[in-house]
Amino acid sequence: FRFKDSLAEDLRRADLVISHAGAGSCLETLEKGKPLIVVTNEKLMNNHQLELAKQLHRDGHVLCCNCSTLVETLQSMDLSTLKPFPPGQPEKFALFLDKVVGFQ
Amino acid sequence: TGGHTTEILRLLSCLPESYSPRHYIFADSDKMSEAKIRSFEQKRSERFSNSQFTLDRVPRSREVGQSWTSSVVTTLYSILYSLPLTYKLKPDLILCNGPGTCVPVCISALLLGLLRIKRAIIVYVESICRVETLSLSGKILYYFSDYFIVQWPDLKEKYPKSVYLGRIV
Numbered sequence: 001f002r003f004k005d006s007l008a009e010d011l012r013r014a015d016l017v018i019s020h021a022g023a024g025s026c027l028e029t030l031e032k033g034k035p036l037i038v039v040t041n042e043k044l045m046n047n048h049q050l051e052l053a054k055q056l057h058r059d060g061h062v063l064c065c066n067c068s069t070l071v072e073t074l075q076s077m078d079l080s081t082l083k084p085f086p087p088g089q090p091e092k093f094a095l096f097l098d099k100v101v102g103f104q
Numbered sequence: 105t106g107g108h109t110t111e112i113l114r115l116l117s118c119l120p121e122s123y124s125p126r127h128y129i130f131a132d133s134d135k136m137s138e139a140k141i142r143s144f145e146q147k148r149s150e151r152f153s154n155s156q157f158t159l160d161r162v163p164r165s166r167e168v169g170q171s172w173t174s175s176v177v178t179t180l181y182s183i184l185y186s187l188p189l190t191y192k193l194k195p196d197l198i199l200c201n202g203p204g205t206c207v208p209v210c211i212s213a214l215l216l217g218l219l220r221i222k223r224a225i226i227v228y229v230e231s232i233c234r235v236e237t238l239s240l241s242g243k244i245l246y247y248f249s250d251y252f253i254v255q256w257p258d259l260k261e262k263y264p265k266s267v268y269l270g271r272i273v
Contacts, residue, residue, distance in 0.1 A: 023233040024107050051235040055256065088232070088271040093253070094118035096269055100225065100251060101197055103122055 008032075016079070018070070021053035026062065030085035036062045037077070039070055061085045108203045109137040111231060113144045114273040115199065125156035127193050129186075131164040131205045160193075162186055165204040182208035187215065194222040201229045202241045210245060229253040230266075232273050238263070 007025075011017065011032045018037045019025045029036045038053045057064045060083040065073040098104055109130065116126070126145075130137045138159060149155040165182035166175045182205075190212035198213055200206035210226055217223040228249040230242045235256045238246065246252050252266045260268035 023231075024110065027232070048233065048237060048239075051237065052233045055235045086271075088114070088255075088273045089269075090114055090116075090118045090272050092269045093115055093229070093272040094120070096253075096267070097119065097123075097197075097199075097227065100227065103120075 021049050023049070023052050026052060026056060030056070030061055031087060033084065035079040035082055037070075037073060038062045038064050040064060040066055042066070056085075059083065107233070108201055108231065109134075109140050111229075111273045112199065112201050113140060115201070115229060116144070121152040121155065123197070124154070125158065127158045127160065127195065129160050129162055129189070129205060129209055131203065132161040133164050134161075158193075160189055162189065162205055162208070165208050179204075179208060183211055187212045190216060191221070195224045198224050198226045199229070200226075200241075200245070202231050202234075202239045204241060207241050207244055210248060214248060225250050227251045227253070229272070230255065230259065232256075232271060234259065236262075 007028065011029060011034060014034055016037070017029045017034050018039060019029060021038050021040050026036065026038060038057070040050060040053055042050070053062070053064060056062045060081065062082070063073060063077055063079075116123075128137075128141050130141075141157075141159065145155065145157050162185055163178070163182050165179045170178070186208040190209055194216070195213065198206075198210060200210065206228075210228075213222075213224040213226060226245070226249040228242065228245045228251070230238060230253065232255045234242065234254070236258050238259065242252075246263055246265070252263070253272070254260055254263065254266045254268055255271050255273070257268060260266055
């Protein structure tokens with residue numbers, strides 16, 4: 001398929017996700033608790049897109065590779081090394097904002 | 105636009121109904137945000153009975169990679185457009201997270217503050233995608249916002265006046 005409104009259903013059924021380094025794709029996948037391999041193409045991507053992928057990799061939440069090393073990664077990967085991705089906490093933002101505007 | 109809208113709706117998800125009415129401003133070229141916002145507000149109105157919100161579109165101030173000279177022109181045009189809108193809305197609080205759309209609105213709000221017409225609190229939340237560097241909007245609004253929130257510790261180190269609450273989306 002080319003474009004779908006939502007990948008939620010496909011994500012739910014997947015055992016492994018291989019994705020580009022787009023933030024939305026990465027975060028949506030990690031939040032559903034699916035193992036993720038991020039394929040980066042340094043030539044195509046502007047630098048800032050890589051920042052999140054690199055950080056997620058450093059924190060042990062995703063595996064990284066590029067197009068030429070994908071097959072090798074799939075053959076040798078150990079998905080049990082991936083750490084679960086804790087959800088963000090918008091409650092902390094709400095608390096902060098309440099203090100800022102004086103709604104405490 | 106897109107990811108920015110998703111992020112900002114997540115930021116709003118835990119806010120109580122005292123943050124009302126909500127005025128959403130987004131780019132005229134944005135096709136998907138309106139649907140996302142309406143869906144969010146629909147669910148919200150099921151929880152809170154007197155939920156109010158409005159939607160306004162503004163001309164997009166700058167496309168990614170647009171040249172400097174033409175960016176100045178399009179941004180000025182966006183400011184001219186945003187000024188009457190911001191004057192009409194007279195917000196108490198402006199919450200933004202980085203699309204080019206937010207800079208003209210914030211500049212308008214700053215002008216209204218300088219002219220003693222309305223002083224808004226400007227809270228900027230940099231996108232979760234920004235781990236090591238700020239977006240262009242972030243670099244500008246770091247100096248002009250009242251509160252500048254980052255979501256990764258590297259940025260807190262580089263921009264000491266920022267607020268770090270961890271990941272909030």
